[in-house]
């Protein structure tokens with residue numbers, strides 16, 4: 001059986017490559033890596049495919065879903081849903097996004113809970129964290145932060161957030 005560290009490294013390498021592609025504006029290439037991996041690709045059973053058969057990424061976001069996130073963050077999305085379309089967020093809450101990637105859902109959440117709330121993205125991939133921080137800076141969002149860590153070794157105190165989302 002594969003070791004957890006080997007599985008993580010395989011996943012991390014894949015998302016590091018996707019983030020590197022998105023950072024140079026090659027979002028299609030980033031999505032192709034995701035589709036190739038079998039995660040969210042055709043026939044994976046992940047997400048609800050559009051008429052074009054695409055089940056993940058920016059195509060799932062309508063304009064009003066994406067308020068608060070710059071286009072580059074939404075374009076770099078590799079998620080198979082729109083958690084902020086179903087999360088009932090309120091001003092002042094603290095939102096945690098598990099596997100925050102390029103940060104779109106964190107930035108959307110941050111705009112919903114502002115000015116007193118904040119949104120936190122947790123991700124293990126340095127390249128994704130750098131991309132998310134660049135996207136937050138581009139959008140001048142100050143109530144969002146991105147922290148490095150594993151979902152299965154949560155680097156946050158118990159009961160320190162109000163809402164958990166993931167995509």
Ligand SMILES: C[S@@+](CC[C@H](N)C(=O)[O-])C[C@H]1O[C@@H](n2cnc3c(N)ncnc32)[C@H](O)[C@@H]1O
Pocket residue numbers: 008011012015076077078079080098099100101102103105122123124125128149150151152166167
């Ligand atoms: C499918 S992408 C989704 C990214 C983002 N939520 C979005 O909607 O675009 C999954 C993200 O989770 C991160 N990830 C995967 N496994 C993880 C783990 N065990 N701990 C922390 N982050 C992880 C990856 O680095 C990647 O950025």
